[in-house]
Structures are given as C-alpha cells and as structure tokens.
Amino acid sequence: MTTEVQPAVQEGQGSAWEVFRVFLKLGVTSFGGPIAHLGYFRAEVVTRRRWLDDKEFGDLVALGQFLPGPASSQVGFGIGLFRAGWRGALAAFLAFTLPSAILMVAFAYGASLFDSVVGRGILDGLQIVAVAIVAQAVWGMARTLTPDRRRAGIAVVAAVVAIAFAGSVGQLGAIVVGAVAGLLLCREAANDPSAMIRFPVSRVAGVICLALFAGILVVTPILAAVTGVGGIALFDAFYSAGSFVFGGGHVVLPLLQASVVQPGWVTPAQFLAGYGAAQAVPGPLFTFSAYLGALSSVGPGGVAGAAIALVGVFLPGFLLLTGVLPFWNGFRRRIWAQAVMRGANAAVVGILAAALYNPVFTTAITGPGPFCLGLLCFVLLMSWKLPPWLVVIVGAAGGILLAFLP
Structure with a gap:
C-alpha cells in the first residue's frame, strides 16, 4: 500500500509565460469579487500547483x-513576483486584468447603443443593481471590520465626515480620523503571526x-496644473484614487466618483x-476604471484613455506592495500599527456606507418601482446567494420592465 506524497513547494522556478x-x-473565470478571487488563487497556486x-x-x-490598492490584484502580482520575478509579476497583472478591462471598454463604446427605451431600461437596471451590490459590500465588511462597539462607532463617525465634506477631502479625512481613533481606542494585544514572507x-x-x-x-498633480494636459490630469485622478483606497473592491467607488x-x-x-x-464580468473590479477612462471628457478617451486610467489606478498598489515587502514582517508585529489599521479599516466601512447613500442610492432609486427592484436584487444576493453576474441580468431585465410600466 503506497501513500501519495504532495510535491514540495516550488520556489521561483517558473517562467513568465507559465504565470501568464x-x-x-x-x-x-474569477467571478464574485476580491474575496472570491482569493479563493480561486489559493485553489490554483497553493493546492493544485504548490x-x-x-x-x-x-x-x-x-x-x-x-x-x-486592489487587494486581489496585489496578491496576484505578488504570486507572479514570487514565481518568476518581475516578468512574472507583470504577466500575472496583464493576464488577470485584460479580460475584464477589454469587456468594460467594449461596454463604454457600446453605450450609444442604449439610447432607446430598452437601452435606457437596461442602464437604469444596472444602476439599481449597483445599490444592491454596494449594500451587500457594506453589510459584509461591517461584520468583519466593525465587530465591536468601538469600531462600529468609528465607522459611524467616518460616514458623517465623508458625507459632511464631499469628495476626496472627506474620504481622506475619514480615514485619518479612523486611524487616530484606532490608535487611541483599539490597542488590543498584538497578534504575533508566525508566517514569514x-x-x-x-x-x-x-x-x-x-x-x-x-x-x-x-x-x-503639479504637472497637471502647470501643463494643462488632459492625459496627465486623467492619470493623476486615477493614481490618487488607487493610492488611498483601503480595502479594495467596492471601496474604490467613492474615490472614483469624486475623481471623475x-x-x-x-x-x-x-x-x-x-x-x-x-x-x-470576471476579474478585478478596478477595471471599472478602464470604462471611466474611455468615456472621460478629459484626456484622450477611448482605448488610450482606458489604458491611462488602468495604469493610474493599479500602479500605486503595486509600488506599495513591492516597497513594503522587505519591511513587512517587523512592522506588522507592532501593537500601534495593528491599532491604526483596525481604526482605518473601520473607517472604510463608514466611507462605503456614505457612498451607498450618495451617489448610489440617491441617483438610482427614483421611485417605488426602482426601490422594489433594488430590494429584490439585495435579497437575491444576501439570502439566495446568487452570483453577482446573475443578479446583474435580473436587474437589467427588471429595468426594461420598469421602462415600459406607466
């Protein structure tokens, strides 16, 4: 009787083409958002390929x-870096990002096709689906990042700050408030993780x-102001958003809204x-930036605008990840650093809750019909556990139906 032996972990022995x-x-194939992406990653590179x-x-x-930055994309970038060096990191980013980016640019080019009753109904339905998606994200993140009264209170204060001071000023201010509050209120005993990068x-x-x-x-931002070049201004807007979005995924929504x-x-x-x-669409939610760059009235627009926006929003997260890797093991054991991050993560929940109210809810929910459709989509996500892409189809169909109702 033989026993099957798992192969040992293979360190840095691959090629960029293999990673790609x-x-x-x-x-x-990776639907479902950043948490689901991490599950796909683990199955592929830990369980299957070792x-x-x-x-x-x-x-x-x-x-x-x-x-x-975009958490799942940063993890993918790090896996590629580990497996095949810098070429592997670039290969992982391009392969994971391009499919959804191409689909989002195609949607931007096809936006004019929606200038009809049916088309407007689909767009309205997509806006209503966004309400359900963001509400689900707020709920899930609140359960994880605000598990006690102190962090729940930090989230509420952050939401008030983000609503009271519109734009990126309010959002950055909310994160600062959360970090300071975490430092003062969330200094539990430090975790001492044993894993080493x-x-x-x-x-x-x-x-x-x-x-x-x-x-x-x-x-x-200085170059954008001095030169007045739209492409630089576009890059600056998305680079700034990618630099300050803690939590990734849906949290980029308020920052991009403020930027564009x-x-x-x-x-x-x-x-x-x-x-x-x-x-x-599959892949990282940050490829939403490709759609925005293609439609933006500032910058070159089209494919060039999409490329500028994509590079701008992803680059800061990758620079930070690579820059912090050599120093992370020591920093993460400090009690004050863990406290700051507890507060900042709680503030992220508040910022996203503020975005759920404005612009998501106030723009999409314009009457009883849209409200009922949004509630249906939320229940399908939360209770029926349907995948987001299927709920998008339901929302689009519901938007068409609402367009023909009196």
Whole structure:
C-alpha cells in the first residue's frame, strides 16, 4: 500500500509565460469579487500547483489587505513576483486584468447603443443593481471590520465626515480620523503571526519603489496644473484614487466618483451604469476604471484613455506592495500599527456606507418601482446567494420592465 506524497513547494522556478497562462485562466473565470478571487488563487497556486504554501499565501493576503490598492490584484502580482520575478509579476497583472478591462471598454463604446427605451431600461437596471451590490459590500465588511462597539462607532463617525465634506477631502479625512481613533481606542494585544514572507525583493528595491510611489503622487498633480494636459490630469485622478483606497473592491467607488463625476468628466448615470456592468464580468473590479477612462471628457478617451486610467489606478498598489515587502514582517508585529489599521479599516466601512447613500442610492432609486427592484436584487444576493453576474441580468431585465410600466 503506497501513500501519495504532495510535491514540495516550488520556489521561483517558473517562467513568465507559465504565470501568464495560469492567470489568464483566472482572469476569465474569477467571478464574485476580491474575496472570491482569493479563493480561486489559493485553489490554483497553493493546492493544485504548490507555488506557495498556505503560510506564505496567507501572509501575502494579509499584506494586500493592509495596503491601499486592489487587494486581489496585489496578491496576484505578488504570486507572479514570487514565481518568476518581475516578468512574472507583470504577466500575472496583464493576464488577470485584460479580460475584464477589454469587456468594460467594449461596454463604454457600446453605450450609444442604449439610447432607446430598452437601452435606457437596461442602464437604469444596472444602476439599481449597483445599490444592491454596494449594500451587500457594506453589510459584509461591517461584520468583519466593525465587530465591536468601538469600531462600529468609528465607522459611524467616518460616514458623517465623508458625507459632511464631499469628495476626496472627506474620504481622506475619514480615514485619518479612523486611524487616530484606532490608535487611541483599539490597542488590543498584538497578534504575533508566525508566517514569514520570503519574496525576492531587496531593501534597496523596496526603498526605490516607495520613493517612486511618493514622487509620482506629489509630482503628477503639479504637472497637471502647470501643463494643462488632459492625459496627465486623467492619470493623476486615477493614481490618487488607487493610492488611498483601503480595502479594495467596492471601496474604490467613492474615490472614483469624486475623481471623475464631481468634476463633470463622466455623468452620474454613466458612472453607475458602468459600475453595475462591472459586476457581470470576471476579474478585478478596478477595471471599472478602464470604462471611466474611455468615456472621460478629459484626456484622450477611448482605448488610450482606458489604458491611462488602468495604469493610474493599479500602479500605486503595486509600488506599495513591492516597497513594503522587505519591511513587512517587523512592522506588522507592532501593537500601534495593528491599532491604526483596525481604526482605518473601520473607517472604510463608514466611507462605503456614505457612498451607498450618495451617489448610489440617491441617483438610482427614483421611485417605488426602482426601490422594489433594488430590494429584490439585495435579497437575491444576501439570502439566495446568487452570483453577482446573475443578479446583474435580473436587474437589467427588471429595468426594461420598469421602462415600459406607466
């Protein structure tokens, strides 16, 4: 009788092409948002291929949750970096991102086809679906990130700040308030995780990436103001959004709304319709930025605008991930650092709740019919556990029905 032995973890022995093939498969099949993406990643690269072990994977996930940026994409970038170096990291990003980005750009180009009763009904339905999707995200994140009275209170204060001070000022202010409150109120005993990241990034490379992150963040708004070039302004808007979005996924919604809707680059209806459509495609939700870049009245628009927006929104998260990797093990054991992140994560819930109210609810729910359809979509997500892409179809069909009702 023989016993099957699992192969050992294979460190850094792959090629960029191998990474690309694996993540292209993930890019066309990974529905369900960032948490679901992490489940797909683990099944593919830990259980099936043994590129990493569970401790390494879990530690990389923790780092992705800690840093601003698209958490699941950062984890994928880190896996590619571990497996095949910098080429592997780039291959993982491109393969996982391009399928949904192409679909979102196609939706932007096809927006004019929706200028009919049926088309407007579909767009209205997509906006209503966005209400249910964001409400589900608020509910799920609140259960995880605000499990006690102190953090629930931080979330409420953050929501008030975000609503009272519109735009990115309010959102950044809410995160600062949450971080300070966490430092003062959430100093529980520090966790002492044993997993250690062993990714091939030197301290010098880490410092260079952190310096690039800060330099771009400071320089691009100055260049945009001095030159008046629309492409630079577009890149700056999405780079800033990607730099300050803690929690990834749906949390990018209020920052992108402040970046492109409030200045008038994209209309509220276009914004919410694209956000609803983004729920029906696989891959990272941050590819919503490709749709916005293609439609933006500032910048080149079209495919070029989509490319600028994509690079802008993803780049800061990747620079931060690479920059922090060499220093993460020591930092994450400090009690004050864990307290700050508890407060900042609670503030994220409040910011998302504020976005649920405005612009999501106030724009999409215009009467009893839309309210009932939004409630139906929410129940289908929460109680029936239907996948988001199927609820998008229900919402679009409901929007068509509402368009023909008196």
